[in-house]
Amino acid sequence: MTKIATREAYGQALVTLGAENPDVVVLDADLAKSTKTLAFKKHFPHRFFDLGIAEANMIGTAAGLATAGKIPFCSTFAVFATGRAYDQIRQSVAYPNLHVIIAATHAGITVGEDGASHQSVEDLALMRAMPNMTVFVPADAVETAGAVRAAVACDGPVYIRLGRSGVPVLHGDDFELVPGKAVEMRRGLDATIIACGLMVAQALEAAEQLAAEGIDVGVLNVHTLKPLDVQAIVNAAQRTGAIVTAEEHSIIGGLGSAVAETLAEHYPVPMLRVGLRDVFGESGKPDELLRKYGLTAEDIANAVQSLI
């Protein structure tokens, strides 16, 4: 299966978008080569601003550009975008509800060798808790392009969580991302795995493994963490009676929390959360880290089996 990193798809989507929409501007903080905004810079140098190693300033500058009708995409690593510039996102972007798109790359532990200082495990919790913020977690290259497009059509601030490592392409080119509408990747009766980002591919693999053992599980892909597709989650709970969430993020505050909140309020069923268990990551190869921290297809399959 072809693998493409979502950051790679982001860089390409920006170039396409830049050609279509003259109001799109791109800001980076000395990571354009890594975040892949460099492609946009090459095509549209006068609409690209490198703010240097100054993330707070990048977010504030984007806010100012947005007040004048520009559509700024800001990129840096997720850990810096949401951590270093948290207050700027809160005060200068989210509170005034400005249309600033924060497309953060290198999210999660699959950053790999750089280690915990560069691995955001709490960015979704921070951005999900932020009023006005829309949160996308694309699972593949096609969803990334869709999220970029959808972000432009959104009203207020948008967070797009992107990864460093290659992930399988799950959708055909005809796939259309509808914000807030979860995608049923696979239908099943015994349990539902609700996943986002690169864990969607792992969830599909887990479903295959379980099918071989006669367990029929569905996979729901939540590419929009906010607004959350409450109906799709409740439907899955009603149909299958057991839910496992899977995310490359802390089990606190991200997808697992969002689903647990939804089930608790609307349709409580047994559930388990696969994700980082309140710990930081460390250096290692992405695959090694996914194994060590329990984020593989096997881990998901085990969670399903222990639940039903």
Next chain:
Amino acid sequence: MDMDQAVAELAEKARVIRRHIIAMLGEAGSGHPGGSLSAADIVTALYFREMRLDPSRPDWPERDRFVLSKGHAAPVLYAALAERGYFPVEELGTLRKLGSRLQGHPDMKKLPGVEMSTGSLGQGLAVANGMALAARLDGRDYRVYALLGDGELQEGQVWEAAMAAAHYALENLVAIVDYNGLQIDGPVSEVMAPEPVPDKWRAFGWHVLEIDGHDMRQILAAFAEARHTRGQPTAIIARTVKGKGVSFMENEVDWHGVAPKGEQIAQALEELA
């Protein structure tokens, strides 16, 4: 209009604005008089002479922008906006009350004329940079003004933004430092000395002007010089007196964030009569 008359009219307007500040804060029962009063002459000069504005069209794309980075001085901004006709003067009495458009710190989504929501110090200059860049991208000639506190200069983001503004040669940008020498915990020089302030801005690549921030002629001359400055942004370091115009508030650190009450309101208004 000749200069003497213009200066006299602006001084009179600043007096009216100072009265509004006292009345609003008295009515609200909380808020920040010191830094509102120190900035009154500068803000008056901006709104009643320097800036290109049309209060009937707060969204006019060609308007000049003012970012009150020291957002706690909201009363001076509200008073200027009301006097300039953005909303009825009577509305000033709703400051900080439930349902009011005049939030404790400026909210651009609530009140027409407010260009940026502020309150978390250190952020306004970066936003002003973005506005100034947008003007360039759109080929518009509007200008952008940001007012910062001297204590606020301790925020690292100010210097990130200062570096960026010079890097992008934002000649349509003016940063004004309300150099009143005080912050909450004491004199700025004791809490975290910023000196030499003008040299710092110069070293960051700005055209720097030092003025008396209560001398209307100097304020206007500085804005005029900034308008003719090419290739770099202008920083106006305005020496001011915190609490200016109300004798018992002047240079008093304790009048940073408490509102006057009863007899204090009466005395302040009398001094500003």
